[in-house]
Amino acid sequence: MMIDPWLLERLVCPLTRTPLVLDEAAGELVSAAAGLAYPIRDGVPVLLVEEARPLSGDTGA
Template sequence: MSAPPPTEGENPRYKLDPKTIEMLVCPITKTRLILASDGSELISIVARYAFPISKGVPLLVVDAARRLDEAEVDALRNRPQSYND
C-alpha cells in the first residue's frame, strides 16, 4: 500500500520561496507583506488584508483577500519577528 498524496499545505512543490516573498508587496499600499504562521496567506498589516496562497501562488487581488479585524492586526504587530517577516 502506498501513502496518500500530500495535501496542498504539505506538498513542497507548493511552498513559496522566502526570496519570492521578500519581492512581493501589497497591491494596495505597496508595503511589505508577511507570511502567515501557517503559510496559507500573505498579510498586509497596513492595508489590513490577508491574501490567500493557492498551490504556491499568492492571489494578490482585493477580491480574493479577506479583511483583518483589529485583534488580528494587533496580534500580528506583537508577534516575534522571523527571517521572512
C-alpha cells in the same frame, strides 16, 4: 506551505505597496497596512484585493 524567500522579499501589497508577511498556519500573505490577508492557492499567492479577506482584531481604541 512554503514560498521562496527571494520571492517573499519582493512581494508587496497591491493596495499599499508595503511588504507582505507570510502566515504559514493560515496559508496567507498579510498586509498589516491594508488590513488584508491574501490567500495562497496551490502555492501561488493571489494578490487581488477582491480575493483578500479583511483582518479582524481591532484594538477597540
